[in-house]
Amino acid sequence: MTSRFFPPAEPQTLGTVADAVGAKVDEAARERIMTDVMPLDTAGPEHVSFLRDAKHRAALATTKAGAVFCEARFAAEMPEGSIALVTPYPDNAFGLAAGLFHPSAMRPRPLTARAGGEIATTAIIEEPEGLEANVIVEAFAVIARGVEIGRGTVIGPNVVIGPGCTIGRNAVIGANSTIQCAHIGDRVIIHPGVRIGQDGFGLARTPDGYRKVPQVGSVVIQDDVEIGANTTIDRGSRRDTVIGKGTKIDNQVQIGHNVVMGCHCVIAGCVGISGSVTMGDYVTLGGHVGLRDGITLGSGSSVAGKSGVGEDVPAGATYAGLPATDARRYLAERMAIGRLMRKKGGASNS
Structure with missing residues (x-):
């Protein structure tokens, strides 16, 4: 996984990660620093990973992850150097933790504009007074008469907004x-x-x-x-x-x-x-x-x-x-049909 598009933010302590997703962690490990989330097979000592289910236990045995979200029944199987983050829903917790390390990926970013209130010179806005402060309007967008747009909203390139529409605050309207x-x-x-x-x-x-x-x-x-x-x-x-x-x-x-x-x-x-x-x-x-x-x-x-x-x-x-x-x-009917086909000698291992 490359950091070219979504570089991780500040490192996080395991305690912060656990608290953010409702997981349990050994008190002695709460201050350990993690820098990102990664799958079991590519994670290193500075990464948080997760064990989805029993089918992936082999990957757990060889992982080098510093911490792993897992169900309580797998906590004792952590390899040396890995800390268990115990939760009933490891994959869900992993997804939520990713938001801590990659907050910029939680909301689409402007493609060309860089600052709030920036309006591209090629954009067409019939009534600019309908825009609150810090609205970004990117290249070749068309905003018709009577449109109202709340502060902090991003209007992407080539977006067309028809007459009388209203858009709230901190929204993102993607390109085209x-x-x-x-x-x-x-x-x-x-x-x-x-x-x-x-x-x-x-x-x-x-x-x-x-x-x-x-x-x-x-x-x-x-x-x-x-x-x-x-x-x-x-x-x-x-x-x-x-x-x-x-x-x-x-x-x-x-x-x-x-x-x-x-x-x-x-x-x-x-x-x-x-x-x-x-x-x-x-x-x-x-x-x-x-x-x-x-x-x-x-x-x-x-x-x-x-x-x-x-x-x-x-x-x-x-x-x-x-x-x-x-x-x-539905499942009962499918099973009954399968039994009937087997009974009649039909092709039915499916």
């Missing part, structure tokens, strides 16, 4: 993104190539073919949302499309018009969410999931990757399959 008919909260991160607020897919069937239905709603993106590269979020037709606070959306996700998504949802890559879907809080969608229009997913529900959901999902339920059903039922 387009935003229209949208209100965006504080500390939102929008990665390059995102499209927000374009027409939803609304059509009316007539004897002469399909005709366009006007999409007169907007998009509301609440605080602390992160949206991955090349994701699209359509504006609503008669109600707003809403992305709830703290939600994290991966790359290449399609979110249709009138979708209302709760807080702290996690949406993996290449998900397709049809129009008028309603999602509660803490909903999780695996990669390549497809949701039919108009359905509701209750709070705390999850859908396994590559599933197609055509009915409501109860709160707290886990669905899988195509068409998706309760995951336990």
Whole structure:
């Protein structure tokens, strides 16, 4: 791993690292200095690493890492020179610790500008008075009339922001993104190539073919949302499309018009969410999931990757399959089919 793009920050004591992620460490080792995080096979005495599970015990036996996040059952297996950082979730702790050593990677940085309030000479801003202090606007961005942007926000190169949009404070809008008919909260991160607020897919069937239905709603993106590269979020037709606070959306996700998504949802890559879907809080969608229009997913529900959901999902339920059903039922059906095929002598070791 190179430090060319993300050089580590100041060294940290093991006590600081452990406290930051809720891990336990031997009191005598709390003042030991660490400089970075590394995988088990490349870590040195100054690095913090992690043991994901029992399958990686061989790598633990030979690691030279100075400290290793691990479950309590593996603490006694630390090689000489390695300190156990005991936690129920080692991989999660490792990720959080990485933020201590690489704070600059926690938020996209301006590509060309260097200081707050710097506006590129090639940017077009119709009403500069709509920008608060310390807004960075990079080369060839276009900001239309009536736009309001909060202090500390970064507008990347070639970004286009349509009339009347509002963007909160300390947000980042990545290069080549387009935003229209949208209100965006504080500390939102929008990665390059995102499209927000374009027409939803609304059509009316007539004897002469399909005709366009006007999409007169907007998009509301609440605080602390992160949206991955090349994701699209359509504006609503008669109600707003809403992305709830703290939600994290991966790359290449399609979110249709009138979708209302709760807080702290996690949406993996290449998900397709049809129009008028309603999602509660803490909903999780695996990669390549497809949701039919108009359905509701209750709070705390999850859908396994590559599933197609055509009915409501109860709160707290886990669905899988195509068409998706309760995951336990889905697995039971798959096992029953396998047994039946073996019984009939079919090709069925799969």
